[in-house]
Amino acid sequence: MAGIYIHIPFCKQACHYCDFHFSTSLKYKDEMLQALLQEIKLQKSYLDNETIQTIYFGGGTPSVLEGDEISGIIDAITDLHTVSSTAEITLEANPDDLKADKIKALRQTPVNRFSIGIQSFYDEDLIWMNRVHRGQEAEASVKRAQDAGFENITADLIYGYPMLSDTKWKYNLDKIFDLDIPHISSYSMTVEPQTALASFIRKKKQAPLNEQQSAEQFIVLMDAMQARGFEHYEISNFCKPGHYSQHNSNYWKGAKYLGIGPSAHSYNGDTRAWNIANNAKYIQSIEKNNIPAEAEVLTEENRLNEYIMTSLRTIWGLDLDHLNQIAKGTADQLLKEAADFFDREWIIRKENTIYLTNRGKLYADHIAAELFF
Template sequence: MAGIYLHVPFCKQACHYCDFHFSTSLKYKDQMLDAMLRELELQKDYLKGETIETIYFGGGTPSVLSADEVNSLINRITQLHSVSSNAEITLEANPDDLGREKINALRQTPVNRFSIGIQSFFDEDLAWMNRVHRAQEAEASVKRAQDAGFENITVDLIYGYPLLTDSKWKHNLETVFSLGIPHVSAYSMTVEPQTALAAFISKKKQPPMNEQQSAEQFAYMLDAMQRNGFEHYEISNFCKPGHYSRHNSNYWKGVKYLGIGPSAHSFNGDTRQWNIANNAKYLQGLSDNTIPAETEILTEADRLNEYIMTSLRTVWGLDLNKLDSIASGASSTLMKIAEEYISQGKLLKNANVLTLTTEGKLYADAIAAEMFF
């Protein structure tokens, strides 16, 4: 099995915290779609005939596409690949794009899952982030999608930023629970270089993020999610039973995937490939029937480290036997470091699987980095 990711590099405006690749001009949208269709053709053999189990429209803001444009990309994929009859097909969307007419049009496409970028249910927070939508639109978009028959919905939330008091964070979570949303992705606000937020902080126009606040809001979320029947299956992801993100879960499990569009990444088990993060150069390359991408052949250490980083973030954990299948004897080397974290109560070892404890989840990236080869 395998997945396909489509990077749609357009947004109506730039969120202050975002460092993903996008353009706020839709001038070249038609040319971009043509180029992505062409790249699908050129990349048709990358996955070597694997059945496509998931398709994911990310960005940027894929909901700037019309239903017909979304269909054109899905149709090309089905022409070039064997697509599972129960494939998960996700479209990331902003609430302001999900009017009733748009949702009903998307209902006529194979899209069967929405990922809605809500971030907060407070207008002042959304304005601080420079989001286009407002709180009322966020709730309304979810209800409209549900009314149209979309049951598989996930929403994004952000915590750990100065405006978000603990009472507001509790309200955001309670609103999600009340809406009957079966999946939540929640991220601590991070300050990425070369973003507006980083510039504001460096110029003392905004206070820096508070790690203690983030840790406390994360801990509250873990408890609230558990009380409301959600499983914490990856550091930033929670779901009701049976509502895992199949596409993202496959990333964490090392399943092959093909990335289409500027800045998109691909992985086939042995190599990693990434397209240029420049719309004009991407369009020029595809106009010449070449893919403007770089390729890296993964070393044994690369494969070990990638497995450590991704698996340790999940409820399924790090399988020591799988580690040894990548490199003989790797598990004994890793366990010399892991034993310290087990004694500190940050890791659990059950048979041959290592998983993070609740406390360990606060240090997930640091623990993984200590174990790298």
């Protein structure tokens, strides 16, 4: 089983913390859509005829597209690939786009899952982030989607930013629980170099982020999710039993995926490729039937380190037998390097699998980096 990711590089305005590839101008939307359809044709053989289990519209803000534009992209995929009858088809959406008419139109498409970028229910936080929507709109968009029959919904929340007190953070979580959303993705705010937030901090218009605050709010998050019966199946992802994100789970499990659109990444087990992050150059290249991408052949070391990085973040853990399948003898070497982490109780071993403890999840990136080959 494989997945296809479609990058829609348009947003109404730029969030201060975001460094994903996008444009705030829709001027060339039609040309971009034609290029996406053409790249789907050009990339037909990349997944070697594997059945498509997931399609994911990310961005940017894919919900700026109309229902028929989304259906057109899905039709192009189904014309060239075998798509499972139970495929998970996700659309990332901003609350302000999910008006009643838009949801009604999306109900007529094959989309069966929404990923809604809520981030916070506090208007002052959303203004500080430079989000388009407001808190009441976020709540209303979820209820409208549910009333229209969309049950498979995930919501994004952000923590660890200066305006978010622990009281406000607990309120955001309680609001999510009250809305009966089955999947939550929650991220600590980070300062990416080319963002407005980074500029504000450099110019001392904004205080630096507080790592201790972020760690404490992550613990609050884990405790609240556990108390409500959610599974913490990946560092930043929680769900009610049976509501995993199939698409993202395939990333973490090393399944093949094809990325369509500017800045999109692809992986077929042997190579990794990434498209140019420039809308005009992407369109111009695709119009000439050239895929504007760079690629690398994955070395044994690449595969080992990627498996360590992704597997440790998940509920399924790092399988030592699989590590030895990639390169014989590497499991013993990793266990030696991990001795200090066992002593600190940041990781534990059950049979032939290593897992992060809740304490270890606070240091996931550090642990992975230290165990790299």
